[in-house]
Amino acid sequence: MTSRKIEILVGLFVAAGIAAFFMLAMSVSNMSSYSTGETYEIKARFDNIGGLKVRSPVSAGGVTIGRVSNIQYNSESYEAEVSMQIEAKYDKFPIDTAASILTSGLLGEQFVGFEPGAEEEFLQGGDVIDLTQSALVLEQIIGQFLYSMADDSGEAE
Amino acid sequence: MERHLNYPISDRGIVSVMVQSRENNKISYKAADLSDTLVKIRDLHFSRGSRKIFDGLSMDIPRQGVTAIMGPSGTGKTTLLKLIGGQLTPDEGSIEVDGLDVHQLSTKKLFELRQRMGMLFQSGALLTDLSVFENVAYPLREHTRLNEALIRHLVLLKLNAVGLRGAADMMPSELSGGMSRRVALARAIALDPMMIMYDEPFTGQDPISKGVLVSLISELNNALNVCSIVVSHDVPDTLSISDYVHFISAGKVVESGSPEALTSSNVEWTHQFIHGDADGPVPFHYPADPIMDDLYQRGK
């Protein structure tokens, strides 16, 4: 085998490896969601975040507009403090926007949903959302449901 | 006809032309000057595991002419060459080559010294993934910055000297044993060394290729005016080309001298070795208890 042939084959091999990497990065991993663009930070406080995690999506109207970047527990207000990086192009959220922790599907991932308000002023980087709704915890709902059932049956008797 | 052409031995790169008329079959030797010592071995001790191979060996090898080191199999003749080449380190004693203590040199200096040594391995040790041409070119490419045309000239000349210019494009696997030894010889002289070491060059060769190697060794030695060290146990062929012979056995030099002197030597050991007697100082039987004891014990 001539050395030219060997070099060509090795070149193809290396190119195939790099192509495979980009294929995996683009179509299988979340590289496309690593937006290279600018982001700004919004915080929100929740009583209970359920199963929310760092890097969970933040969406408005079903469109992903950012990611959760940090989750901390504030031991003064006894609340969970969630920091989110929102893409800079989505900068027109009114200051009375509500944030709630939702679940995709019945047992799916949890994410933060934004519900825009009606104010004229817009949220700036570092602002805190006051209107929040905590995660629905299935055990609590079932507990409440059973409790109310018991109440109902008690009244009926 | 005078065949001893004294070409300048260069450090590297200068073509030493060794193309000589082959029709002249009678080789006339010029007595080599044996007084100038190139390799000086003093009180050499070396052992492999618990087996002692050299036990206070001392010898001098002259700068010119063919020096043969002979002895029975397993006496460490190959080991001696590896010690001279610095591939093995002795337990005690010293080896000086051209005034340099081989085992005190830094790696860099040792490699510089090795460039001036050529070694012909028993198996040829050709690089199997390179062609014959590339094998001979290998040391030139590694150690010189000659251009491609000059390398080609040099390689073809060296191959011509061993009679294998026509095999330049063959791969080592296509060569016979004798041919690969000749290619290895061409490679060993590629850098015009000051000494060439031959490790059992005649072992396992048919009479024709043995004859070729015998005459090549002596021709090259005369043409290049170098120090040739031949390690062998092939008595008649080795004696016919050597200027000086060392016999070693049991880790020591038994006797040294010119081939003529040794052939008529009175030393019993030398006599047995040269004439190949079955019994003598080297006994036929490996050391053992008396046979009757052994048989009696087994029967128990």
Add this chain to the structure above:
Amino acid sequence: MNLINRFLDRMQKIGAATLHSFRRLGRGSVFLLEVISSCASLFVRPLLVVKQLYSVGVQTLIIIVVAGLFVGMVMALQSYYALVDFGAEDSVGVMVALSLLRELGPVVTALLFAGRAGSALTAEIGLMKATEQLSGMEMMAVNPMQRVVAPRFMAGVISMPLLATIFSAVGVIGAYMVAVELLGLDSGAFWSQPQNKVDLHLDLYNGIIKSVVFGVVATWIAVFEGYDCIPTSEGLGQATTRTVVHSSLAILFLDFVLTALMFTK
């Protein structure tokens, strides 16, 4: 008395074996350092590495592609049957992608690499030693560490991550073929779930780091066994076997260590 002697004999054997393996480990470590320091010389002669990339990388490629394709297809099939009971068959894509990137890609590639390329490296270097080619190079004032061992080592270290990435990519394609073309899953769901769940840094990069580590270890063991082998046909056979066994065990053990370091918090 006999019993005690037998016991002592047994102990002596265990002790000797332990010492022997420690000695080999020590020699191997010194050897690795030597190889790494010899790698600097490769910048002068990159062609040596290219040649070895051919025999170590390109020639291993076919087995990697075939294995990757089938592993991906089988994974898709199996996870489909497991997930369809929960109505979660849309997660086939993410399951296959995560398993391939995190574990199967690097590990299976490394095991195949040890069997195909590692054993060949050991045999080649061992044979060069047995036929005195390495000694011959030394006597030509050429360091075989730099000319023989270092290019092979370098080629192995470069090849492994490339091969593992190709394995994973082909595996995902195989899974796509089975899940979407054969089982009729929605192709959008197949791709979108991994895009949400597979993390570029955590999963893809860590998988590549794993394969680099496996590449270093498998190639190191292969070249060391070849260089250190007893230069007879029997010794060579043993060295080749040892290469495959030791590197496979080392890869599986290191995979556990690396997984514990990377994916647990």
